[in-house]
């Protein structure tokens with residue numbers, strides 16, 4: 121007697137709460153299990169993927185149409201409209217569809233330029249360039265003996281921006297696009313409390329040549345298919361109901377583990393982002409995105425198609441960023457879109473799942489300076505990481521997500537515990 125397919129529908133997926141020792145073996149195990157679960161819905165993997173492809177293709181066409189009509193693909197909002205609650209419904213809809221945003225005048229221009237000068241002061245006073253030991257990782261290219269990425273976390277400029285009301289206002293606004301509380305009342309994150317994820321600074325000087333950064337995304341690697349919480353977060357992709365997948369649903373995204381790696385982000389970020397500390401033109405080696413927030417549907421199902429080797433997830437491994445490549449995802453390159461020109465004080469934000477890259481540049485015109493500050497709302501995962509952040513803050517260490525360079529431990533004029541305001545104290549869980 122042949123068993124009906126129903127048992128597959130409830131068969132648990134194999135899962136690995138720590139990175140599997142044998143990645144290829146784990147991939148060979150998870151792929152047939154995912155296919156079986158999808159096919160238990162009565163549709164083939166090819167049918168489900170075709171539906172996803174159609175959904176993505178519709179988004180691609182809309183972006184191409186905007187571009188042809190000379191419309192800005194990236195949504196752009198004035199900070200004052202966000203703070204004053206005057207963003208229009210159509211602007212809100214565009215932001216939700218594109219998953220990214222430029223905030224004009226997030227900070228006054230003079231404030232941003234003063235912060236940039238403060239950072240220079242801070243690193244020069246502490247003889248950073250004399251003591252610079254070279255890049256702590258190879259994630260970003262470096263130019264000459266002076267770094268492009270400063271592994272600096274605790275300057276007054278960065279901390280002032282992180283704990284400012286203007287930052288909190290934008291973070292709450294962006295967090296509100298997410299469904300942070302499930303219908304059963306489970307709250308996955310607090311949209312009005314940020315965990316102050318500390319990140320670095322980029323200062324790329326005039327005349328710089330940079331090879332940029334290839335297309336990738338940052339929310340995880342093989343864990344996106346292999347841990348129980350991500351399997352729940354992406355449940356609609358893995359059970360044949362991909363049409364119901366909502367990239368703005370935070371359920372199960374803020375609780376699970378993440379496979380370690382030199383480029384990992386321990387925190388859950390609703391949006392990645394940075395604030396410009398110099399003016400930057402769109403053709404000077406800037407950030408690009410594929411402005412489609414539901415792209416995980418495409419990226420997570422693509423490896424299940426039969427043309428991908430059985431021990432491959434389209435090149436995704438642990439301990440390196442999730443690569444997006446012309447080999448496996450050529451159609452997405454049609455809409456890889458640069459940010460518009462930005463001015464010092466503007467901020468750039470993009471949904472944490474979105475594909476992005478940094479374009480190469482030769483003989484850069486002007487500076488290319490940014491402070492990386494995401495929206496990382498308070499949740500179980502960020503609370504765990506906050507304990508390590510607090511320790512790093514107090515001792516002036518590099519946070520544990522980053523190379524253990526610790527330049528600032530002996531520096532004078534770090535931002536201290538006495539400089540924290542209420543937002544800063546809440547972010548670091550200091551009561």
Ligand SMILES: [Fe+2]
Nearest residue numbers: 336337338476
């Ligand atoms: Fe990235």
